[in-house]
Amino acid sequence: MKYGSGSAAVDHYVNSEYDSVYGMSSQFAAIIAAHVMNRQTKLGISGHIAEIGTFEGRFFIAMALAMQPGERAVGIDTFEWPSPKVRDKLHSHIERLGVRPHDVTILTANSADLAARDITDAVGGQAGGQVRFFHVDGDHTPKALTHDLDLAYAVMHPKGVICLDDMLHPGFPLLTVAVYEWLKAHPDMRVFCVIDREDIVAAPKFMLCRHDAHELYEKDLLDSFPEWHFEAASQWEQWVAIVLTPHPRFAIVE
Template identity: 40%
Template sequence: MTNIPSPGHPAVAAYLAQGYDSVVGMSSRFAAAICARLLRLQTEDGVGGPLAEIGAFEGRFFIALAHALEPGELAVALDIFSWPDDGVKGRFEANCLKHGVGPERRVTVKGDSGVMTPAELMGHAGGSRFRLIHIDGEHSRAALAKDLVLATACLSEGGLIVLDDMLHPGYPTLMVTVQAYLEANPEIVPLCVIDRETIVGATKFVLCDRAWFERYQARLLAIFEAYIWPLGADFEPHWCLVLSQDTRLAEIT
């Protein structure tokens, strides 16, 4: 494992080093380490509770997130679990067990986020709001718009929404949905952009409540100093950090 920040959790670090690549999936190890560290940051700032992943697939990213929770906190995995075949749910469950996330620490939900109400989603976590929701479901504008509405309604104070496959060449219109969402929800802002490792391990956006932005940003500037791309991201008019394994600027001669 090279050029990966500390995830802030020994169990996450062990999984990233020894098990992450063995679980079929598309999310990058770099993004998993950063999101796990964000969960640690939340804990240190008094933000606790469950997390949810919309589009858990075979569990690669979910397992990393689950290991970053505190004792007694639940990780909820929501997926239609029918793509690419009906065996994906069994593989998800087996991967979780193999890598130390037992049924006492997770809830597996076979369902469609597009028709789920906030009360139904929170009901899978005992009625609690979520401190982090990772959206990696159907990659269409309509589905992402619905998932963003659902996530926003279920988020706790100080909570984070993480969006997968942003700026992916295979899904270029998803950014249109994100921009429309941000314009319609000015209380939510981008906290940071997590740069891609590869086309497969694509970019993620992390969103937070505007009231929490400066608090989180100050911590990120200190924790991830070596991974900050100097120019940042301009969301017009909001600016946020870009975290990358390659922080070089273009040479202009």
């Protein structure tokens, strides 16, 4: 399946080069994320992008290719797994795939040691120093996710989006509990979209924003991708979130 985000550079990368960058995020999720970034651009929401858990840059490059002039991409990773050479691979992919190295700051760090100031310093105070799209894909423990959510929340644009990876992953069941607890402590925030990986039974990403911003994104996503809408939706007690999946259906167990 060929995917389209509305950004020619992202679509070329995702449909033709994505597999050349080893990583874990799906093409489908990268396209939806880039679409949301394009939506932000159309709405005049400017700011930077950031990712915890950049690894070789598979998802990071898609986000960076959707940036506008003056915006920066901050990639954070310990770059220890499987070896420190992963950082060299990231830089070579960035140069090979059309991201301007000048627009990128790579921090070799454990996110647990970072504070909001480290992110705003990394973007050099440009465009207000706020992050409009923050992908969290680092340490998959509840404690670390809670810290990373706090970090993303502290630097996010008021109409920005925080995107969380590996929600509902069978290997990390407590991450969803951490998100639930974090949302209770941050009643201004909600999950507005669940992006499935490649199938309804796989581990999706959640996209979060403030309650007063979700209407900026939801209808646009449903209008743009009606064929990927799982109509039963995602239940969050006080609200529902939309679900986008390449194969909308209930799982069939044979």
